[in-house]
Amino acid sequence: MAADPVSSATQQRADELKGEANKYFGQAQYAQAIAVYSDAIELSPSAVLYSNRAFAHLRTEAFGLAIEDARKALALDPRYVKAYYRLGSAYVALNKYRHALKVFKQLAKLAPKDRDVRTKLTLCEKEVKRAAFEAAIAVEAPKPLSETLDLDSMTIPDNYEGPRLGDGDEVTADFISGMLDWMRDEKLLPKRIVASVLVQLKRILASLPSLVDVDIPEDEQTYMSVLGDTHGQFYDLLNIFKINDRPSPTRPYLWNGDLCDRGSWSFETTFTAFAYKVLYPQSVFINRGNHETQNMNKMYGFEGEVMKKYDANIMALFTECFRTLPYAHVIEKKVLVVHGGLFKDDGVKLDDIRKIPRGGEPPESGIGSDILWSDPQPFNGRGPSKRGVGLSFGPDITERFLKDNNLDLVIRSHEVREEGFLEEHDGKLITVFSAPNYCDQMGNKGALIRFRKNNMKPDPVTFEAVPHPDLKPMAYASNLGMFGL
Template structure:
C-alpha cells in the first residue's frame, strides 16, 4: 500500500528507480488513496523507462488496468535468499518455489488455492495454522514460516498486506518482516510508513521509516463512486 505523495517522498529519501537503484513494490498499488492512478502510472512509467474531465478513468482504462494487474508477478526471490510476497504462506506444507512458478498467473485470483493464499494470508503469533480474519486465505505461524524457508533454502519472508504502527513488524523469530509503505493510512491511522533496503551480498534488511507528507485535500476513496459506476 502506498500513496502518490508518499511515493515521491520515498524517491526523495532513497533515490529514483534506475538500473543501479532497483525497487520492488509489493502490491496494493491502488484502491485506498485518491491518487491511485498517479501511483500506478508513475510505476508503469519507470518500468517503461528501464527495459477538463469529471472522472479520472474511462471504461477502457479500467479494462486495461484489470488486464495488466492479471499479469503482475505473485512473488519474487531476491538473490536466492529473500522471498517477497504480498500476503503470506500456504495452507499445506511442502510448497516449493517451482509450485509457485507453475501457477497460471494470467487470470483473476481464485477464492482458494496457492494464488489466493499468497495474496491474502497473514502471519499469526501462535504456531500452526488458523482461519483468516479476512474470510479468505489463512493465518500461519512461525513454524510454517521456518519450514517453508528451510524447504526452499531461503533466509527470510518479506510481505505487506497489513498496516503497522511503525511501518513494519518483525515476527516469527526474525524470519518474517511485514513492511507497509503508506503512512497515516486512509488519512486517519497515524502510522508510519517504511521500506526496506537490501545490500548484497549478505542481504541484511535495512528498514527505513518515514512519516506522511502533505497532499492536496482530496479524501481517500473520493473517486470510488465514479470508478464503481463503470462496472454497473
C-alpha cells in the first residue's frame, strides 16, 4: 500500500532530518541517528529511511529491530538492494543462516552480476552446509582437543625471552606480572604456554555448576569487584588494575561476560582473566556472555584475532572454555550476577540456572538464551527484544524474581551506559559496563561495582578510557562481509 503523499515542505524537512541522522551515524552516535531517522520516518516514510535505521540498529546489536525495519523498507520498495543487505546481515548475526540464505538468493536475482552478493550467498551456503554436517556427525563427536592435545610435543622457541610458567606448568603471580608487561608491549606468548593455561582452565571450569555461589572473605580490607563488558580493551583493563589493584585473594574479581570481540586486543583481555582464574580459582570468577559464543566470535573479531596471532587449535581451546563457563554467580546469597538479564517465564529458581546445560553453544530459546541476551525496560511487564533474541523485562519482573529467590539485587551488563553503570528498576537492578569510550567512539565512562561482606551495598567506581596503540576496533573482524554496506 503506497504511503500518502506529503507536501514539498514536509519532504524537505524529512530530507534535512535524514542528512542530520546520517551525520550522527557517521560519528558513531547511533542512538541519536536512530532517533532522528525515526523523526524523518514520521514525516515521510521511505525505504531508504527504514534501511538506514536498520543499519544503525545493526551497529547497536538490535538485530530484531533491524529485521523489522528492513522488512518495512522492502514493503515500500521490493527491489531496494541495501534493505536486503540489512535483512541478511541481521539474520547472520542471529545465527539464522537459512533465513539469511533465502534473503541473499533473492538479492542475487536482483543483482546477478554483483560479485559481493555472490560472495555473501556462498558464505551463507557454506554455513548452512556446515551446520547440517555438524548435526549429522554429532553422535560421533570426537573427544575435545583439551583432552587429546599433546602439550609435550609443543616447544617454546629458543629465542623467547618472555615470562614462563612454573614447574609443572604452574601459573604463578610472577608469570602473570611478566605476562601483563609482555602483552602491554604487544608481544605474543608462545603457543605452548597459551595452550597449557587453557587446558588447565577447562578442567577448572568443568568442575563448576552453571550457577556458582561466591562468599567474600571476612577481612575488612577485602572487597569483591564486578566488571561488566571489557570487549578486548586490554589497555583499559590494565588501567582498571591500576585503579582497583590486580586480582588476588583480597581483591576477588568477577568478570560478567563479553571479555572479547570488537576490541582488537581480545586475546590479551580474555587470556588475562583466564590466567587469573587458573592462578586464583577461589578468588576469580567469570560469567559467560553472549560474545563468548562461536557465531559472535566469527563476526566480531575474536576468531580472526586468534587465527592471526596463533592458530585453529588455540581457537578451539578458547571455544571449549567459553562453552564451559558458568552462566551466573550469586554473591553472599544476595546478589545475582548475570550477563544479560531475566527470563520469559515467571517461577525461574536459582536451581534452574544451576542446571543449565553447558559444553556447547547456547540454545536459541529458554533460560540459557534469556540469561545471555535479555535487557531491562523501564515499564512493567515483558516485551519483545530489540535484539531478536531474549526479551525485555520490566521492574515488576525483577522484583518478583528477587522475591521468589530471596535475593536483593541483580547485576547485569550487556549494554553501554554513559556513566559506566546505571541503577534501574527502583534500585533492584544495576547495569555495569567496563569498556570506556566503547569501540573508540561512544564517549562513555567505564565502571566496576565493589561489594564488601559487611553490608553488601554496591559501590560503583568509574573511570575514563586510556590511550592504546594505533589499532582500530574490529581490526580482525570479518562480519562475514555483511556490515560494511
